[in-house]
Amino acid sequence: MAHGAGGKSSRRLVEGLFAPLLYPDSAGPLTDAAQLSIEGTRIAVTTDSFVVKPLQFPGGSIGELAVNGTVNDLAVSGARAEVMTVTYILEAGLATEVLEAEVRAMASAAQRAGVQIVSGDTKVVEHGKADGMYITTTGIGSLIHGMKIDPGLIRPGDKVLVSGPIGDHGVTILLARGELDLEAELTSDTRSVLPLVEVLAEASGPGIRWMRDPTRGGVATSLNELARDCGLGIVIDEDAIPMHDAVRGACELLGLDPLHIANEGQFLAVIAPEYSDAAVNALNLLPGGEDARIIGTVCEHPAAAVLVMTSYGGSRIIDMLVGDPLPRIC
C-alpha cells in the first residue's frame, strides 16, 4: 500500500522498476509530463489514475479530480491541456446515478478547464473491486510560450513559491470518510491551476525554473524530490506557509503534518529571485491566487534536504512521506 502513497516507496517503485524497463533511454529526473516532438511539433503528454474514497466529498468528486489532476500535471510542465482521454473501471452494481453524476462532473470540469475529452474506454469488474470506480485520464497539451522550465538552472538564492493554502484536499477526504468524530468547514481545493500558471508565465516566464503540483505526499514530498534532483537545500519558513485554520487545527488534533497532506488545486514553483516579486504580485491579483506566497529559498545547505525554520529560529528537517499518514495514539 505504501507504494501508492506518493512518498519514498512510490518513488522507488518508479525509479527501480518502471523507468529502467519502460523508458531506458530517458535522461534526467522524472517529471510530471513527458515532452516530445511529433513531426516537428512539440507537445506534452501525461497520464494519471484516480482512486479515492469516498467518491464524492465536500468541494468535488472523483470526476473533477480526474480532469483537474491531469490538466494540472500538464500545467506544471509548462503545457496547456488541449485534449484528454478517459478510461473508467467500474464496479459491478455501481448505481447509474453515481456514474452519471461523475460523467457530468467531468464534462463541466473539462469545460471550465478548456479541454476536450476526445476518447475513452470502459471496463466493468466484479462487485467488491474498484471501490465504485477508478478513473484514468491521459492529457495532451501544447507548450505555453515564454517559460523556460529548466531545473538545471536552479541556483542558491532562487525562491520557492506556493500558489495557495495547503492541506485542504487531504484533510477534507480524511474527514469525509466519517471514521473520525471530527467536523470542519473545509472543502477540497480541486481546480485547474492553468489560469494561474499562464499568469505566472506572463509575469515571470524566463525566471521559472521548476514547478510541481503537490498531490499525494504533499508539499514536503515534492520539495524533497526537488532537493534530491538538484542536490541543493530547500529552506522553508514555517510561518510563511498559507494554511486555513481548520487544516491546522485538524492536523494538530490528529498528529499529522500539513506538509505531508495532499493538495489538488495548488502548485509549487522555483523562481529566480529577480522575478519572484513580480510572480507573487501577479498571482495575488488573480481570483484564486490571493494567497500565493514565497515560502522559502534554495540554499547550498543542507544538501539534498528540506529544512523548515520554525517560528523561533529553530529548525527541523522534513522528509518525504513514508507510507500513509497515520494519526497518533496519545
Next chain:
Amino acid sequence: MKFVDEFRERELVTRTAEEIRRLADPARHYRFMEVCGGHTHAIYRFGLKDLLPENIELIHGPGCPVCVLPMGRIDDGLAIAQQDGVIFAAFGDMMRVPGTTGSPLEHKARGMDVRIVYSPSDALKLARGNPDKHVMFFAIGFETTAPSTALTLMRARAQDVRNFSVFCNHVTIIPAIRAILDSPDMRLDAFIGPGHVSTVIGCRPYEWIVKEERKPIVISGFEPLDMLQSIVMLLRQLQSGEAKVENQYRRVVPWEGNRAALKAMAEVFQLRPYFEWRGLGFISQSALRMRDAFAKWDAEQRFEVPGVRVTDPKAAQCGEVLKGVLKPHQCKLFGHECTPEHPIGALMVSSEGSCAAYYNYEHRKTATATMLSQAV
C-alpha cells in the same frame, strides 16, 4: 483563547529562552530527562533544542507505550488475529510496529483483517456492526489511555457484546521512572514530567522522586512555551537547592488526578505481578490485566496465546536508547539497517519513539549526502 497559538507565541518563547540562558549556571552541565515520547517529539518538531544553551542536555525517557512493548507481545496479538473471523483493531500508531513475521500493516497486505480505530469504543462499535466476526482490540498505552479501555469494557459487559475482546498491554508510568533511577548508567538532575498520563494519575504519584531521590520534577504541557517554562521552573529549583513536584500543566492536569478515570480503571483492571519491558527487563507491578469479572472480554483468556519471549536482534540497541543511555544516532543500526521504512524496533516508527523523532527531524542536518541516498 485558542490554547495552541498562545502557547507558541514567538515573543514569549524568545523571552523565556532568554530567561533560561540567564538562569543556567555556565559551570554546570544539566541533564534533564523528558519522560514522555510526546515531549521528545515536541522538542524536535519546534526546534526547541536550538533555543537552549549548550549546557542543558535533554535525555529521552521511556515514555512511549508502543516502544516498550517487547516484540513477543506484538506476535501474540497477531497470532490471535490470524484465526478465522477475527478482526485486529488498533490505533494507527501500532500499524507499522514490527513483529517477527511483520507489522500489522504488512499482515493486512497479506490478507489479515486489520482496522485502524481512533478509540476503543470504535472497536466496540465495529464488533456490534460485524456480529459474524470477532473484534480483538489491541490495547496499549500508559494510564493515559487505560481509562477509555476500562469504560469500553464496562460498556461491553453492560451490553453483553459477545464478539469483542481486548488484548491488554497497558503499562504504568511510575515503575518505568523507578527503573530509570535505579539504573546504574543514569545520572540525571531532574525530570520534565509526563503531561497527559498525569491528567489521570495526578501529581502525587511523583512525590517519592523528590523525597527519596531528591530530584526536581515539573509536570509539563506540550506546547513550546509549556516546555520552556518547565525548564525555567526546574532551573529555579536546582538553583535554590530545592526538590519538589511542580505542576506547569495546570490548565489540564489536576493535582489529585481524575477520580472517575481512576475508579473505572480500578473496577476493570488489576496489576500483573510482573511484565516484561523492552530495555528495562521484567518489572513487577508495572502492567495491567483485566479482572476475573471481565474474563469473557480478555483476549488472553479467550484465545491461545503463544507467549513466546522474543529478544531484540543482538545489534539493536533499543533498550539503551529507551533508557536514555544512548542517543538514537549512537545505535549502530540507526539510519542504516533501521529506518522508518524498515524498522528493527518500534522506536523508529512510533509517533512517540525517540529514534523516529530524531530521524525525522534532526539527523540529516548533520548527515552527508551519501548517507541520504543510502537511506532511501
